[in-house]
Amino acid sequence: MGRFWAIFFSLAAVVTVGFTAIGAEYWWFPGDGHAHTTLGKKIDDLFYLILIIVAVTYIGTHIVLGYVLWRGAEIRKDEKVWFSHGSHALEVIWTIVPSGILLFIALYQMDVWRNYRVKAYFPKKTAAVAEVTARQFEWRIRYPARGKTLQPRPQPDDIYTVNDIRVPAGQPVSISLRSDDVQHAIFVPELRVKQDAVPGLVIPVWFEVTETGTYDMVCAELCGWGHYKMKARVIATSEEDFEAWKINAAKEQFYDGVPATPDAVAAKADEK
Amino acid sequence: MLRCKMTLPSWSSLLWGACLVVLTVGCSQNPEAQFAWRDTTLDLLPKAREGVQGAIHDAFGTPHDLVAWDKLPVDFGGVQGAVQPAAEGETLSATQFHVKWDGPSAGIGAGSELLWMTGALAKSKHPTAMVVKYDDATKTIELKTKGDAPAAGDRVSVGYGQQLQLGRAVYMKNCNHCHGVAGDGHGPTAQYLNPRPRDYRLGLFKFTSTLSSEKAAREDLERIITNGIPGTYMPSFLLLGNNDGGKEKAAVVEYIRWLAMRGEMEKRLVDELSGDYSQTSLDAEAVKSKKSYEEAKVEYDKARKAGNKEAEKPEPAKSASQLKKTAGEELKKYLDEEFAGTINDTSEFIADAWKRADDPASRIVPTVARVADDAASRERGRLLYMSDKAKCYTCHGAKGRGNGAAIEDFWKKPGSNETYAKRGLHDTWGNPLSPRDLTRGQYRGGRRPIDVFSRVYAGIKGTPMPAFGGTVLKDSDIWDIVNFVMSLPFEESVPSAKPASAPHMAATESVGQ
Structure with missing residues (x-):
């Protein structure tokens, strides 16, 4: 019977590692499994580092556990048992080694953290593209007019969208995150962007999208009965497409309902 | 000891039973979705009620068994x-x-x-x-x-009917919990919301691009679904049916129009009948009859006392059951002879109105392009805003903060001498309503200049906001008001000495100023 437990616990380790490896083939991170921002790639590196540390510890623990159970099953009745309980040396070892690992992780990740959260360490040329205001249950977005910078207060020529964040790819951009009512959280899994929106605070969030595309965005803070409705999208385009979109959006937003006649179009062309 | 042993199992079995009950609560099947009837429908005399319910049921069916009636201007699909x-x-x-x-x-x-x-x-x-x-x-x-x-x-x-079915599926998933199965604005979450969700059953939608006498165009409904209504709980459904080429949005628009037609049809039929054949009207008539009898009796007694032998004895008051009997006979005649015609006329009236809404002739198109948004135009707009012609200030306040004197008045209910219990404005649905604070820069029906123009031109349907277009104000006057109103949120940030440049120019052209 004793050997059963030794085999059981060793197998448990093999089975979990095996399932994880097989499962990762089919489902790992959302989208194509890779981060689509520069910082996201660093966050992924941290994730994998911790995954390796944990995996080694997990497998090592199970090998030791299996060995101890196996040895224990072999002990004859007249053999004297050795108890490790209260061993000073062992206690010191398994206190210092994990503390060392934790301390290493704590120090090693600081770089990424401060780069993500501390404004002084944001990339130098981060452009504020939009103000994103979360409310029950949607995201309202305000962009400065083309060629202007984002102001803390609304301007007459600002451009508005809802549930639709447009950013240029290939350059660091930031959004000012606010909330109109309760706490929300912006979460764009493929960009590895997640940040609470807190009423009364304007929180800058920066990211640099590496590939153009459309990314799903949701609310990650249970904010009320319509929490699930807060789905939105982030569309990262080239700089030129972003500018072209802005021109178009402004045209639509300042539409005065008078259909353009050929004469009016010609007159406008003459003005230019 | 023995007793204890005997009671113990029964106690524990009771407990198990209780647990089972608790665990299975909520396992019963969901109640079947139903189109709720108006209170006034339920107040009708049984025969009249059956007539209305039967007509609506024949024309529209139930949520589980929709009827696609080809008389209605709804794109049922296929x-x-x-x-x-x-x-x-x-x-x-x-x-x-x-x-x-x-x-x-x-x-x-x-x-x-x-x-x-x-x-x-x-x-x-x-x-x-x-x-x-x-x-x-x-x-x-x-x-x-x-x-x-x-x-x-x-x-x-x-x-x-495929499109209607798809619309129902989309509606039940996304809209039902506020707007209700019948579109009556009484979904389960409705009670937590202020402003209340729209009740479609009057066939009335506030923010449209159509003339004040017209209903909402398909495009208006789709715009609201896509953009939401800022300042209310109506969220944006921009990503509804993402990548399906607008199929789900179009379907839900048809379904909402269809619900609005159903609701309006029910209301119009009931209104036709409730004056004579409802419990309330019969009760009122009985009270009236009793009162007039009593008055006549007093007169009669007086005359008798004075010695007038020829005074006629007043007819006794009609009891509620007597009145009901006569009404029932009249009702039978009406239902047999005229009701089919009423149903036909009502459905035609509604169908025409909804058909007209999508007609380009019903759309508000300013006759002049937006007047240049400069200080002079805003000043003209301000003077109009404060004038007796437009009287905007009475509700929206002299500074546009939505605090005009009208919010302190007791307003009369439309079509009666009664006033509302609360001070201030009310909408057609009877909900209290505050005039918009124009300094907040929040535009429920959209922030495009044409949207604000339409609000002034055609008013906001179902609210005390009147239509100024065509009669009271010229289109250029309205543009002046639009320019003034849209400058209000930025009043402090614009130095008065140096007028800001026209925003639409600044936005569409690269800014080099």
Whole structure:
């Protein structure tokens, strides 16, 4: 019977590692499994580092556990048992080694953290593209007019969208995150962007999208009965497409309902 | 000891039983979705109620069994076509035939429902059939049932009602919990919301691009669904049916229009009947009859006392049951003779109104382009805003903060001498309403200049915001007001000495100022 437990616990380790490896083939991170921002790639590196540390510890623990159970099953009745309980040396070892690992992780990740959260360490040329205001249950977005910078207060020529964040790819951009009512959280899994929106605070969030595309965005803070409705999208385009979109959006937003006649179009062309 | 042993199991079994009850609570089936009736419908005399409910049921069905009534201007989906003769030398089985379609036919497939419109099959016992196979390349349909072969030229409709069904699915998933199954604005979450969700049953929508007398166009409903209504709980459904080419949005728009037509039809039919054949009206009549009898009795007694022997004894008051009996007889006559005509007229009236809403002639198109947004225009707008012609300030306040004197008044209920219990403005649905604070820069019906122009031109339907366009104000006057109103949120940030440049110019052209 004793050997059963030794085999059981060793197998448990093999089975979990095996399932994880097989499962990762089919489902790992959302989208194509890779981060689509520069910082996201660093966050992924941290994730994998911790995954390796944990995996080694997990497998090592199970090998030791299996060995101890196996040895224990072999002990004859007249053999004297050795108890490790209260061993000073062992206690010191398994206190210092994990503390060392934790301390290493704590120090090693600081770089990424401060780069993500501390404004002084944001990339130098981060452009504020939009103000994103979360409310029950949607995201309202305000962009400065083309060629202007984002102001803390609304301007007459600002451009508005809802549930639709447009950013240029290939350059660091930031959004000012606010909330109109309760706490929300912006979460764009493929960009590895997640940040609470807190009423009364304007929180800058920066990211640099590496590939153009459309990314799903949701609310990650249970904010009320319509929490699930807060789905939105982030569309990262080239700089030129972003500018072209802005021109178009402004045209639509300042539409005065008078259909353009050929004469009016010609007159406008003459003005230019 | 023995007793203890005997009671213990019974106690524990009770406990187990209680646990079982607690665990299975909520396992019962969900209540079936139903179109709720108006209170006024339920107040009708039983026969009148049955008449209205029957008419609505015939024309619209139930949430589980929709009726697509071709009289209504709703795009129920599906496609129509005519049967084509088989090509020469081609052999088709008895259940196969070719069709020439009027519209796109890609949506047809196994399981689509087919309906014969003309020909012998349309008049047969089974005018419907199920498609088992469809080849869009050769336009060949294969049916499940074997029957008489259709003749060439017979009209056929496939998938009729599909769009309405899709609309129902989308509505039940996204809209139902606020707007309610019948579109009455009484969904389960409605009670937590302020402002209240729209009740479609008056056929009235606030923010439209149509003239003040017209209903909402399809485009208006779709715009609201896509953009939401800032300042209310109506969220944006921008990503609804993402990547389906707008199929789900179009379907839910049709479904909402259909619900609005259903609600308005019910209301109009009830209004026709409730004056004479409702419990409330009969009760009121009984009270009136009793009162007049008592007054006449006093007169009669007085006359008798004075010695007038010829005074006529007043007729005794009619009891509620007597009144009910006479009303019942009249009602029977009405239902037998006139009600079918009323149903027909009402449905035609509603259908026409909704058809007109999508007519380009119903759309507000300013006769002049937006007047340049400069200080002079804003000043003209301000003077109009404060003038006795437009009287904007009475509700929106002298500074546009939505605090005009009108919010302190007790307003009269429309069509009666009664006033509302609360001070301030109310909408047609009876909910308290505050005039918009124009300094907040929040535009419920959209922030495009044309949106604000339409609000002033045609008013906001179902609210005390009146229509100024065409009669009171010229289009250029309205543009001045629009320019003034849209500058209000930025008043402090714009230095008065140096007027800001026109925002639409600044936004559309690269800024080099």
